[in-house]
Each structure stands twice: as C-alpha cells, then as structure tokens.
Amino acid sequence: MLEDKEQKRTSLERLGEFGLIEHLTQNFELNHASSIKGIGDDAAVLDSTEYKTVLTTDLLVEGVHFDLSYMPLKHLGYKAVMVNLSDVYAMNAKATQITVSLAVSNRFPLEALEELYDGIALACKMYNVDLIGGDTTSSQKGMLISVTALGQVNEEQISYRNGARPNDLLVVSGDLGGAYMGLQVLEREKEVYKVNPNSQPDLSPYSYIVERQLKPEARKDIVELLAKLEVKPTSMIDISDGLSSEIMHLSKSSGVGCNLFEDKIPLDPTVISACEEFKMDSTLVALSGGEDYELLFTVKQEDYEKIKGNPNLTVIGYMTEANEGTHLVTRGNHKIPLTAQGWNSFSNSEEE
Structure with a gap:
C-alpha cells in the first residue's frame, strides 16, 4: 500500500495520444490467423472465417469496480482482460482478440500505465489473445x-443461456466465495492502514482468497475440458454477480426452475475459515458474493458419466419445471426461494 515517492514520473503530455498508444503497445504481437491488421491504422481488420464471432465488452471505473489503494496496476490490467475473456468462455467459445480503451487523469504518469499494460500483456500471453486496438483519452x-473481447466458435457449439431443460444437471467449475472474502480482507487492511500507515499487513494466511480478488483466472481450461469430454453445455453463464443471480438468469432465460443443494456448493477451506473470522455465512457468501469468474452451466443427464469425479467440476443441483421455481435446498432439507441479491447483498442499505 505504501507509495514510493521517489519513483520516476513521466507526464503523459510529453507523448501525446498517438505516441502514448504506440509506446504502450509496441511489444504486442499478433498470433491469430484471423488478426489481419491490429494497432496502427484507422481500424483493425479481422478475417471472417468459417467460425461465428462472439463479442463482449465491459467498463471498469475506479472507485466503483476497483480500488487502487490495494489493487496493483499490473493486477488491474490482468483482471480487466479476465473479466471479458470469462464472458467469451461462457459462450463455449475460444477468445482470440481484445481492444483496450483507457481514460486517465493527470495524476497517472507514464510509468503507471506501463504497469497496467504489463498486466494486459501477461493476460494476452497466458490466454493467447491478440491486442488489436483501443483508445486513450483524459479523464x-x-x-x-x-x-x-472477441472469440470464435462453431455455430453448433455455442452455449446460450436459454438452452437448459427440466432434469438437466446444474454444474459449476472451481469453488465459490473466494473473491468476495478476499475483498473483505483487503478492505479491512485498508482501514487499518488509514489508522496506522506504518502497519504492514500479513496477508499470507489469506493468499488464496486475496489472489481470487486481485488476479482471477478466466476458465479457458473448462471450455477445453468440455470439448475433450465431448460434453456440450445446454446453457452456460459466468459467475460475476454471485451464484444465486446467475442461476436465476439461466432459469429465466431457459424458462425452467432449479433446485440448488446447499451441501453441494464447492467452498475452499480458506473461504470457510475467513467466513468464520468475519462472522459471515459461507453459503450466503457463495450465493451473493460475485467476481468468482467460474463457469456455471447445465448438461443433459446422460452426460453425467463423462463429468462425474472430475476435480474441476461439481454438480450442485438440477433444473425443474418453471412452475416449481428456483430454490435452495438447505442441509436440513428445507426449500428456500432463491433471490438475486448479487453484489449489494452485504451492504447496510436497509439500515440507512
């Protein structure tokens, strides 16, 4: 959290807009055959292949979506790419290109943007996507x-939100709640820092959940795994807003209900211990926390044999007829209607 006051600061005005873009993107290479022309002209040029193109976009705003008091700029660049790649993978597609547009105030020197673009470059390298354009302006x-983000997929392999049918199994990748609990730890340490700027937090016991917040990974591997297992999800969505609201999106789009089993929700031991420390209910955190960027999808019952026992996947429920509604089946075998609380579920708004 401590800022190095002696670090070099180069004003962005010295480069100008085009000079800045050229400087920040000079080491990005194009690796996809579909990327004909990237940065350096009026527009990028992509080859229209036999694949269908999927496209998604996200806007991240300082003070709303990220806090630079504990979010390193390199991590922010990486995460900004992950947020979008996750949406591409949620269509069962392969991510191929991204564009990045940036608005910054004059408190950011060139060195800060270099850090940001180092994170973007790492994400492009790790996930094999091409940076093909963007814009910079002042804020x-x-x-x-x-x-x-853009991606490619064979038409018959696209997984929409509206394909789930009654009796389909509900499956999730990875584990849930980590990103939200990582945020709680970071926010707590921020408050401690405000009181005592000389304090040095020991985040080692929380490394897993803090990384889930600061450096999430989009689940490209799950799309590849499903292709290898020859399983095509009947519907799919990524978990950016919490498990409950994403289940409700799938249910509403598909015109079905759902039974989600509380005892099947995958939780990392670090999440459980952090919930105990913060006196939070781990099920509520998994249902409403958000920013896990795992994939939630449905498969036909006959595909269960292909996915059972896979450590990356957990069957957490099944879809029902629409008139049965969407419910959480508790450990005590009680059925509670699911509500799409999403990111605001832990705010004190009802007390204000």
Whole structure:
C-alpha cells in the first residue's frame, strides 16, 4: 500500500495520444490467423472465417469496480482482460482478440500505465489473445478501463443461456466465495492502514482468497475440458454477480426452475475459515458474493458419466419445471426461494 515517492514520473503530455498508444503497445504481437491488421491504422481488420464471432465488452471505473489503494496496476490490467475473456468462455467459445480503451487523469504518469499494460500483456500471453486496438483519452478524475473481447466458435457449439431443460444437471467449475472474502480482507487492511500507515499487513494466511480478488483466472481450461469430454453445455453463464443471480438468469432465460443443494456448493477451506473470522455465512457468501469468474452451466443427464469425479467440476443441483421455481435446498432439507441479491447483498442499505 505504501507509495514510493521517489519513483520516476513521466507526464503523459510529453507523448501525446498517438505516441502514448504506440509506446504502450509496441511489444504486442499478433498470433491469430484471423488478426489481419491490429494497432496502427484507422481500424483493425479481422478475417471472417468459417467460425461465428462472439463479442463482449465491459467498463471498469475506479472507485466503483476497483480500488487502487490495494489493487496493483499490473493486477488491474490482468483482471480487466479476465473479466471479458470469462464472458467469451461462457459462450463455449475460444477468445482470440481484445481492444483496450483507457481514460486517465493527470495524476497517472507514464510509468503507471506501463504497469497496467504489463498486466494486459501477461493476460494476452497466458490466454493467447491478440491486442488489436483501443483508445486513450483524459479523464477529469480517476481511471476508466473499457475492454472488448472477441472469440470464435462453431455455430453448433455455442452455449446460450436459454438452452437448459427440466432434469438437466446444474454444474459449476472451481469453488465459490473466494473473491468476495478476499475483498473483505483487503478492505479491512485498508482501514487499518488509514489508522496506522506504518502497519504492514500479513496477508499470507489469506493468499488464496486475496489472489481470487486481485488476479482471477478466466476458465479457458473448462471450455477445453468440455470439448475433450465431448460434453456440450445446454446453457452456460459466468459467475460475476454471485451464484444465486446467475442461476436465476439461466432459469429465466431457459424458462425452467432449479433446485440448488446447499451441501453441494464447492467452498475452499480458506473461504470457510475467513467466513468464520468475519462472522459471515459461507453459503450466503457463495450465493451473493460475485467476481468468482467460474463457469456455471447445465448438461443433459446422460452426460453425467463423462463429468462425474472430475476435480474441476461439481454438480450442485438440477433444473425443474418453471412452475416449481428456483430454490435452495438447505442441509436440513428445507426449500428456500432463491433471490438475486448479487453484489449489494452485504451492504447496510436497509439500515440507512
């Protein structure tokens, strides 16, 4: 959290907009055959292949989606790409290109943006996507990042949100709640730092959940795994807003209900211990926390044999007829209607 006051600061005005883009993107290479022309012209040029193109975009705003008091700029660049790649993978597609647009105030020197683009470059390298364009402009205050991601998929392999049918199994990748609990730890340490700027937090016991917040990984591997297992999800979505609201999105889009089993929700031991420490209910955290960027999808019953026992996947429920509604089946075997609380579920708004 401590800022190095002696670090080099180069004003962005020295480079100008085009000079800045050229400087920040000079080491990005194009690796996909579909990327004909990237940065350096009026527009990028992509080859229209036999694949269908999927496209998604997200806007991240300082003070709303990220806090630079504990979010390193390199991590922010990486995460901004992950947020979008996750949406591409949620269509059962392969991510191929991104564009990055940036608005920053004059409190950011060139060195800060170099850090940000180091994270973007790492994400491009790790996930094999091409940076093909973007824009930079000034902001009156703070930083705004807009990333657009493109991907390719065979038409018959696209997984929409509306394909789930009654009796389909509900499956999730990875584990849930880690990103939200990582945020709680970081926010707590921020408050301690405000009181005592000389304090040095020991985050080692929380390394897993802090990384889930600061450096999430999009689940490209799950899309590849499903292809290898010859399983096509009947519907799919990524978990950005919490498990309950994503289940409700799938249910509403598909015109079905759902029974989710509390005792099947995958939780890392670190999440459980952090919930105990913060006196939070781990099920509620998994249902409403958000930012896990895992994949939630449905498969036909006959595909169960292909996915059972896989450590990356957990069957957490099944879809029902629409008139049965969406429910959480508790450990005590009680059925509770699911509500799409999402990110605001732990705010004190009802007390204000």
